[in-house]
Amino acid sequence: MNFHWFLPTDGDGHYLGTDHLSREGNISYYTQIVQALDRLGFEGVLVPTGKTCEDPWVVASALTQMTERLKFLIAIRPSIMSPTVAARMASAFQRLSNGRLLLNVVTGGDSKQLAGDGVYLSKEDRYEATDEYLRVFKDLMKGEKVTFNGKYVQVTDAEVLYHSSDQPIPLYFGGSSAPALDIAAKHIDQYLTWGEPPKMAKEKIDQVKSLSTDQGRELGYGMRIHIIVRETDEEAWDAAEKLLTYVSEEQIASARKAFGEAESEGQRRMAGLTSSKELEVSPNLWAGVGLVRGGAGTALVGSPQTVAARLREYEELGITSFIMSGYPHLEEAYRVAELLFPILKPDATHSNRSANLYGKAYSS
Numbered sequence: 001m002n003f004h005w006f007l008p009t010d011g012d013g014h015y016l017g018t019d020h021l022s023r024e025g026n027i028s029y030y031t032q033i034v035q036a037l038d039r040l041g042f043e044g045v046l047v048p049t050g051k052t053c054e055d056p057w058v059v060a061s062a063l064t065q066m067t068e069r070l071k072f073l074i075a076i077r078p079s080i081m082s083p084t085v086a087a088r089m090a091s092a093f094q095r096l097s098n099g100r101l102l103l104n105v106v107t108g109g110d111s112k113q114l115a116g117d118g119v120y121l122s123k124e125d126r127y128e129a130t131d132e133y134l135r136v137f138k139d140l141m142k143g144e145k146v147t148f149n150g151k152y153v154q155v156t157d158a159e160v161l162y163h164s165s166d167q168p169i170p171l172y173f174g175g176s177s178a179p180a181l182d183i184a185a186k187h188i189d190q191y192l193t194w195g196e197p198p199k200m201a202k203e204k205i206d207q208v209k210s211l212s213t214d215q216g217r218e219l220g221y222g223m224r225i226h227i228i229v230r231e232t233d234e235e236a237w238d239a240a241e242k243l244l245t246y247v248s249e250e251q252i253a254s255a256r257k258a259f260g261e262a263e264s265e266g267q268r269r270m271a272g273l274t275s276s277k278e279l280e281v282s283p284n285l286w287a288g289v290g291l292v293r294g295g296a297g298t299a300l301v302g303s304p305q306t307v308a309a310r311l312r313e314y315e316e317l318g319i320t321s322f323i324m325s326g327y328p329h330l331e332e333a334y335r336v337a338e339l340l341f342p343i344l345k346p347d348a349t350h351s352n353r354s355a356n357l358y359g360k361a362y363s364s
Helices: 027-040 056-064 083-096 111-116 123-141 178-187 198-214 233-243 249-260 265-273 304-316 329-339 348-358
Strands: 002-006 044-046 071-076 101-105 146-149 154-158 171-174 190-194 220-229 280-282 299-302 319-325
Touching: 002 329, 027 044, 027 056, 027 329, 056 071, 056 083, 071 083, 083 101, 083 123, 083 154, 123 146, 123 154, 123 178, 171 178, 178 198, 190 198, 190 265, 190 319, 198 220, 198 304, 220 233, 220 304, 220 329, 233 299, 233 304, 249 265, 299 304, 304 319, 319 329
Parallel strands: 002 044, 002 319, 044 071, 071 101, 101 171, 171 190, 190 220, 220 299, 220 319
Antiparallel strands: 146 154
16 A cells, blocks of 8 residues: 545645634645655645645645655646646656656546636547547657647647656546546556445446456556544544534535536545435445535544554555545644554555654554
């Protein structure tokens, strides 16, 4: 397993659905988080994208100067960013950060938000455009001069003069619709799913595996999920319930209406997990976060032993990369590292950096 964290550039806090004890994002707070992640042994950090977030490329570029080995998972946006500009940005970031870039391909699942960026393509067209975009982008990153005349992407003699390295930058991608799975099978290195119950996750991963085998490719698999871990199961469930202290029925109803109208198949799948009163949708998998939060809406809840056991169940499905988060993100990063890492034993190179925190090295 390898572990990544989430950078809350859209704000942070102790509770969901309220400004009470909320934290405004700024460079000082982001620095505290990434320096903690760097020291604790996390492999990377997801820097989110969208109009409610700070620009991920600007934020991550600044934070590379505050860290030593932490990797940054940053979005490239087909239909919004030119593939040639994205290739130059990626190459420059990779060189200047000493190889610490991971790329998150975000096609976009919200037509209203995309319209604000001047994109008016249908969902089907967006995936067709993503396919063309990635064909051009990947060839550019190989050092090729590219001429391409597609339906959505046209370039003539495009090239990147300053290459990052001979090692390709891994492409991450999440999507649950049929066109999304096809894109993953053809182009992606790490396919991501949100934290669905193991049976649902397995069905989707099996689909991607079948499609990628047809393409003669083998993918890695990852999961975006919240973690609520405490020394005992009881304490963890108490912490989960506390997150909802200020959430009102009106907020839940409003969120459900919005999620129900979402174009994203993944968002609809997440919303379906909160449709019943029973929020523990699978052993220790709690859908309470998804009552009011879009995107990743589930959390694994329990003691270190319990959460580790559930993560290993996902590992048995082939999921080995976990992009985690928790509220507030600074404190919860410490809890995950202090309580879970000694059991799950992340990569030895990273674990040894945490030895001083725990009084001993726990590398495998």
